[in-house]
Amino acid sequence: MAEHSKGFRGFWPCGYQISACFPNVCLGRSKGLKSATAFIFFTFILIAALVNWTDIDYSIFEMISAPPRNNTKKHHERIVFPLNCSEPGSPQKCLETYPTSFEPDEPSSKTCPDYFRWIQEDLKQWKSSGVTQEMIERGKPFADFRLVVVEGKAYVEKYRKAYQTRDIFTIWGILQLLRLYPGKVPDLDLMFNCGDQTVILKRNYQGPNATSPPPVFHYCADKDSLDIVFPDWTFWGWAEVNIMPWDNMLSAIKKGMQRTKWENRVPYAYWRGNPYVSVERVEFLKCNLSNNHDWNVRLYRQDWSKESKKGFKNSKLENQCTHRYKIYIEGNTWSVSEKYILACDSMTLVVKPKYYDFFSRSMVPLQHYWPIRSKISTCRDLKFAVEWGNNHPKKARAIGKEGSKLIEEFLAMENVYDYMFHSLNEYAKLLKYKPTIPPNAKMVCAETMACSEQGLFKKFMEQSMVKSPSHKLPCSLPPQYEPHHIQSLLATNEDITRQVETWGDEYWRQ
Structure with missing residues (x-):
């Protein structure tokens, strides 16, 4: 992110040494x-x-x-703060020297991507009532931790152990946001759930005597829930399965997919994962190659326990761009595999999802992916999609490239952090009280979190750590979707999906 001033070399018509x-x-x-x-x-x-x-x-x-004028904008001196760990055995302390405010050199020069417009939609439930402290307290049973930001510093109160280190890396990600935009994130108080299942169900807050739903942040939601979607922990690394922070992982995938040209890839649909997290995935395994059927797919069971013992040699995501088509299917709910699958420029076949994350609602079928029906028609739809792609290679390749491009642009870490910023900023505007530090909350910072870690956990934190404040403001939040805009988007996607299903039905009637 360092800025380099442009010199005058090459700008003079007679060579850079000329004085006039x-x-x-x-x-x-x-x-x-x-x-x-x-x-x-x-x-x-x-x-x-x-x-x-x-x-x-x-x-x-x-x-x-007179000497020539230098019109190059002078930027603030870049402030760099590496991880500063105390001696082993000594308590880790937060640096007092890290800035709590920072004036960027320039305003944002761009408007945020369209998917940022869903932020207001996710918060509209509390638009009229605001968020009270009593609502926050009612969110405790659904939360793994409570996060409070006061004067640019973060405090966490944990309620229960989250699965693996989801909570740790989610909190780590929010700390990086505070380091990127010091003093810009307002005081706030929120509850966060790190599980798979949605927790704030609409049906529990309907009727004349219903209470207002507590706002709870989560990684995914669906049409029946009110969970506030937020970027998942893997953007900063998933150490348990050796998946690097997103910047590093995306770079590795881009290099990996260049090793095999699309036309030279295996002309089948590929999926590798744990099938035993949902009934849908178990049924999905029936589409695999057998003595009775070849549905044009190649499915592989992933045993993470065995993989960890082998050093994850067979599970590297950068080595999985070898087929022309890749399949995304939800797990227990939404799956973090979505972004990694789409990042390959193979055409992604998306088995109809129920859940959405913070960016997927802006994906368009036949532009970014190929829609597949769930359950009884899955195998037939997969076979047709592969047949269609092999008969229309340019179109199939274009869909794959658009999906990959969308992931690369939508999920550039700059956009991920800006989404987090605007989501938290808009949420903070709804608070009807001034946040204070809970009695049982502990202050957290880079040193208190990363210095006590070891192995991949510490390595991934160091790789994903923001070492300098941003030199510019976040992107500008686009206007909120109007109801008719959302209806139009949904109707368009349904029409396109229905057209693809019609093609598939006609294929099987021949």
């Missing part, structure tokens, strides 16, 4: 500068003496002698 140039004439290089300047100077004196000394325009002399 006029149209079509160069007055010499640095070696002959003094003699050329003297010659011009005394020429003007002679002319002035012959005409009228008092009529000389002194600006000409200023033009000759």
